[in-house]
Amino acid sequence: MKIGLIGEGAIGRYVTEKLTEIGLAPQAVLTRPARVQGAQDSAVLRVDSAADLPSDITLVVDCAGHAALIEHGAAILERGIDLVTVSIGALADQQLEQRLNDAAQSGGAQLILATGAIGALDCLHAARVGGLTQVTYTGRKPPTGWRGSPAEDRIDLDGLTDAAIHFEGTAREAATEYPKNANVAAAVALAGVGFDNTTAQLIADPTVTSNIHEIHASGAFGSFHFRIEGTALPDNPRSSALAAMSVVSAVERRRAAITT
Structure with a gap:
């Protein structure tokens, strides 16, 4: 290779x-x-x-x-x-x-x-076969994690004392407006009900120190709630360490004799 x-x-x-x-x-x-x-x-x-x-x-x-x-x-x-x-x-x-x-x-x-910044996508893929009714993605990061995004114009990132929602809409809108921050919303959409049928909510929260991603999904299979708290790469608070790890994992799977 x-x-x-x-x-x-x-x-x-x-x-x-x-x-x-x-x-x-x-x-x-x-x-x-x-x-x-x-x-x-x-x-x-x-x-x-x-x-x-x-x-x-x-x-x-x-x-x-x-x-x-x-x-x-x-x-x-x-x-x-x-x-x-x-x-x-x-x-x-x-x-x-x-x-x-x-x-x-x-x-x-x-x-x-490379979708490793968020888990449960295999579950969404499987649930889509039987029919998904609703999929919601919520992304929560410390204020510094939203630097350089539209959040700077929508809320006071420096003055936050409580969590503040700065975006609510579809996954397509989130991925379009937040190209450096909403790759996870796009991954959830592609695995599940699509960009226009996936609801996304983005939150700046001064009480957290990690990047938190949550998926709520329901359908013929039942329902599930998945949450992951990931750390950012040391030299870029907008970049998920797990996302970087998932790239390496994707390459390793390309040469593995047995893979998941």
Whole structure:
């Protein structure tokens, strides 16, 4: 397995470190043109186009934001290269979702969504077979976790003394308005009743120190409530440590003889 990487931020650095530990260090990095020009002496090949990725790359891991998936996703899949991405919220754009689907079919490749920041998605997948009636996602983070998002314009993040809801709507709206914060809402939607039928609520809470994700679901199977409290990566309060871990796990499963 030869791996290419998109993104050298907090998640990208974590993934690179862990993949290197298991003998799967990225062979190439797809990055911005300026970084390609400034990294001529780097031990890792840097390119600014999917067309320039080496021919022996078999899997690309996208650890960047939505813009990277939009720019490079289809071209990678059309080349027949499988793609693991953390940018799940970008699929709220129906045209992008269709373009990526068409590209994957054309290239005989697969787009793998790294959904490890939230659990119970296998349960949602199964429940969807029998019929889901309602799915609600609630995301709760400390105020610092909402920096750089529309929450800054909707509530006083610095002056909060109690939990405050700053978004209520559909998962599609959440993923569109909060591209750096609502990938989990998108993952829940894709596993369950879809972007437009999944209700999302986003909360800034000064009394918590972790990122808390909750799913409430009901249907023919019965009902369940799932809650996970995850820590953020040390150098980026908006990035889930478990999301980064899930990328590495997704890569490991690609080469496992037996997998879940």
